[in-house]
Amino acid sequence: MDGKKVLMNSDPEEIRIIYRTEKEAVVYKPARMATQLSDDIKGSSLESILKKQFGKEDIYFPHRLDRITRGLLLVCFDKETVAYYNEQMKQKKFEKHYQCLVEPSVPEPEQLTGIHSRFIKTKSGRSRIVQSGGKPSFLEIVSAAPSEDENGLYKVKIRLITGRTHQIRLMLSDLGIPLSGDRLYNPDSKFKQFFLESVMLKFTDTDGLERCFGDQNK
Numbered sequence: 001m002d003g004k005k006v007l008m009n010s011d012p013e014e015i016r017i018i019y020r021t022e023k024e025a026v027v028y029k030p031a032r033m034a035t036q037l038s039d040d041i042k043g044s045s046l047e048s049i050l051k052k053q054f055g056k057e058d059i060y061f062p063h064r065l066d067r068i069t070r071g072l073l074l075v076c077f078d079k080e081t082v083a084y085y086n087e088q089m090k091q092k093k094f095e096k097h098y099q100c101l102v103e104p105s106v107p108e109p110e111q112l113t114g115i116h117s118r119f120i121k122t123k124s125g126r127s128r129i130v131q132s133g134g135k136p137s138f139l140e141i142v143s144a145a146p147s148e149d150e151n152g153l154y155k156v157k158i159r160l161i162t163g164r165t166h167q168i169r170l171m172l173s174d175l176g177i178p179l180s181g182d183r184l185y186n187p188d189s190k191f192k193q194f195f196l197e198s199v200m201l202k203f204t205d206t207d208g209l210e211r212c213f214g215d216q217n218k
Helices: 046-054 079-090 167-174
Strands: 016-020 024-029 070-076 095-102 114-123 126-130 135-146 154-160 196-204 210-214
Touching: 016 210, 024 046, 070 079, 070 210, 079 196, 095 167, 114 167, 126 167, 135 167, 154 167
Parallel strands: 070 196
Antiparallel strands: 016 024, 024 070, 095 154, 095 196, 114 126, 114 135, 135 154, 196 210
């Protein structure tokens, strides 16, 4: 893991600052914490907490994580920096890797490795797959293997190519490997545990340096 400043914390469910410069930071977002809230009177969102921690009036997110998703997230401190990273993502030059636990309803989930595409529409906080009129959405299943800890579950590693709302959860459900415990896209799940984590970010920073945070092989 590279970076100019690293602060480690043994508690995996606390915010951690992994890396910080004057323009950006990579942080670890706990599960069950909203990235942003339109009405955050209590100041409980990651955005509100980081504004106080960094002493910033505004911070910007070129990508976000669902409330129940944990892991690595890039934060920008000015409009020019977030515009730069938005363009990097548009050009598919910003890599995001995830891992999750799924509850297969199809035989041989290992055979699903490769790039998958769908058209996705989002309304009222829920996404659905459509035949036309949605946003083209792509992800790559890097690997799928039985979980060593949970019988009946598979651990799936993913490279997210586009960043639509609930994209991983929705597309994996459509492929027959929905996330365990995902009451929105897998309401009949036999498991309570939900696990989706952003485990690696790889990008070229505003100084032209290659940066990689986290572990693709985690």
